[in-house]
Amino acid sequence: MLENYFPILIFIALGLILGGIMVGIGLLLGKLMGHARSDAEKQSPYECGFDAFEDARMKFDVRYYLVAILFIIFDLEIAFLFPWAVALGDIGMAGFTAMMIFLGVLVVGFIYEWRKGALEWE
Amino acid sequence: MIELLHSLLDATLMPLVPESMHRITYLTFETVFKITLILTPLLLAVAYITFAERKIIGYIQCRIGPNRVGPRGWLQPIADALKLIFKEIIIPTGANRNLFIIAPVLSLAPSLAAWAVIPFNDHLVLADINAGLLYILALTSLSVYGIIIAGWASNSKYAFLGAMRSAAQIVAYEIAMGFALVGVLIASGSLNMGEIVAAQEGWLVHWFWLPLLPLCVIYFISGVAETNRAPFDVAEGESEIVAGFHVDYSGMAFSVFFMAEYANMIMIAALTSILFFGGWLSPFPEMIPILGEPGLFWLLVKISFFLFLFLWFRATFPRYRYDQIMRLGWKIFIPITIVWLIVAAVFVLIGLPPWFD
Numbered sequence: 001m002l003e004n005y006f007p008i009l010i011f012i013a014l015g016l017i018l019g020g021i022m023v024g025i026g027l028l029l030g031k032l033m034g035h036a037r038s039d040a041e042k043q044s045p046y047e048c049g050f051d052a053f054e055d056a057r058m059k060f061d062v063r064y065y066l067v068a069i070l071f072i073i074f075d076l077e078i079a080f081l082f083p084w085a086v087a088l089g090d091i092g093m094a095g096f097t098a099m100m101i102f103l104g105v106l107v108v109g110f111i112y113e114w115r116k117g118a119l120e121w122e
Numbered sequence: 123m124i125e126l127l128h129s130l131l132d133a134t135l136m137p138l139v140p141e142s143m144h145r146i147t148y149l150t151f152e153t154v155f156k157i158t159l160i161l162t163p164l165l166l167a168v169a170y171i172t173f174a175e176r177k178i179i180g181y182i183q184c185r186i187g188p189n190r191v192g193p194r195g196w197l198q199p200i201a202d203a204l205k206l207i208f209k210e211i212i213i214p215t216g217a218n219r220n221l222f223i224i225a226p227v228l229s230l231a232p233s234l235a236a237w238a239v240i241p242f243n244d245h246l247v248l249a250d251i252n253a254g255l256l257y258i259l260a261l262t263s264l265s266v267y268g269i270i271i272a273g274w275a276s277n278s279k280y281a282f283l284g285a286m287r288s289a290a291q292i293v294a295y296e297i298a299m300g301f302a303l304v305g306v307l308i309a310s311g312s313l314n315m316g317e318i319v320a321a322q323e324g325w326l327v328h329w330f331w332l333p334l335l336p337l338c339v340i341y342f343i344s345g346v347a348e349t350n351r352a353p354f355d356v357a358e359g360e361s362e363i364v365a366g367f368h369v370d371y372s373g374m375a376f377s378v379f380f381m382a383e384y385a386n387m388i389m390i391a392a393l394t395s396i397l398f399f400g401g402w403l404s405p406f407p408e409m410i411p412i413l414g415e416p417g418l419f420w421l422l423v424k425i426s427f428f429l430f431l432f433l434w435f436r437a438t439f440p441r442y443r444y445d446q447i448m449r450l451g452w453k454i455f456i457p458i459t460i461v462w463l464i465v466a467a468v469f470v471l472i473g474l475p476p477w478f479d
Binding site for chain 2: 006008011012015018019020022023026030031033038042043046057058063064070071074075078081082085087088089092093099100110119121
């Protein structure tokens with residue numbers, strides 16, 4: 001059984017290697033073939049013609065955090081639903097009822113966050 | 123082919139390998155050979171989708187599109203690739219050098235590796251694992267790391283904004299997508315991709331798109347949002363944040379991002395065909411000769427159709443505003459998918475013919 005997963009390991013490794021080779025070739029050929037003259041202007045981060053006047057690692061909107069946290073909740077919920085969905089044919093009515101209660105709790109939470117305005121993005 | 127590979131290995135490498143390692147060596151080389159058979163067409167397809175995109179959008183806008191390189195422009199992608207290879211990769215002064223170089227690799231690897239579990243017909247699949255869909259879900263989630271790392275490592279404001287937007291958008295649509303996948307699981311009762319297609323046995327009306335229609339539509343639209351394609355391409359938004367997370371990338375580093383995006387597009391098209399449109403099954407009833415035969419051909423037709431939809435969307439719809447994107451993802455898609463999950467579960471419990479009897 002575990003042997004079936006072996007190609008996946010190889011595939012992921014090969015994907016990483018392929019990406020690495022391509023970026024590597026780009027770096028190498030760019031160095032060899034191009035006139036790699038560089039100056040402060042060329043090396044500065046792009047900012048529409050301005051000099052970059054402060055570090056770009058600035059404060060950002062807290063709503064991005066909120067989205068990330070809500071995502072974790074819902075993604076966990078999906079992870080819970082996966083085994084239930086696969087087994088639904090075998091567990092029948094009892095399993096269905098149990099999951100409806102679970103979903104009901106989550107929907108209440110969803111309505112709460114909606115009403116609280118966590119999903120607003122003005 | 124495999125025998126040829128074996129004899130080649132016996133002649134060259136095997137005498138150097140200790141006896142106990144023989145089996146794993148054979149297996150490794152066989153797998154690498156098979157992966158090459160998947161990756162070569164895939165990368166060619168990626169190159170020619172860029173060409174198809176420019177041609178199709180050109181014709182939609184009453185232009186001809188690229189037609190100078192080679193007969194009718196057919197060598198354009200090759201010329202593009204050559205140009206990009208020879209471009210210098212500029213690493214900005216403020217950037218985190220290592221992260222900057224790793225980011226494109228991290229976004230390409232999962233978009234290629236996800237192909238390991240895609241079944242091309244009823245016996246042609248690289249890794250026939252029983253958790254196929256879970257693996258797909260995991261790998262498609264990974265691609266967001268490449269984008270975030272790229273945006274952070276560039277140390278540019280545009281790149282940073284693009285990465286934040288893109289990350290929030292991808293995770294928002296990931297949920298709708300996950301719920302749609304749960305719907306497919308309810309309908310098929312298996313995580314294995316081959317068994318999901320086998321559960322749709324039959325012709326057009328037997329496939330899951332009909333009982334799961336809302337989930338199918340939402341899955342594909344979420345897929346468009348997930349790959350940051352128009353009309354959900356605020357992460358790139360040429361007119362506002364120039365090119366988003368890859369604004370400071372040039373040459374091959376940029377083209378690796380580009381390839382990852384297009385490989386993801388093909389992936390979404392392939393998944394939509396497999397999960398909702400019967401994969402390699404034929405849309406015609408089996409009675410009809412030739413056309414009723416299942417096979418790889420039908421999978422390719424379906425993938426091409428959904429890829430065309432991607433391009434068609436891009437040529438047709440104006441870009442969404444960011445708040446509209448978030449509203450669509452959270453307030454429309456998620457409620458609809460939750461409701462339809464329950465409906466699908468009821469369908470399965472009552473054994474609704476012709477799908478679930």
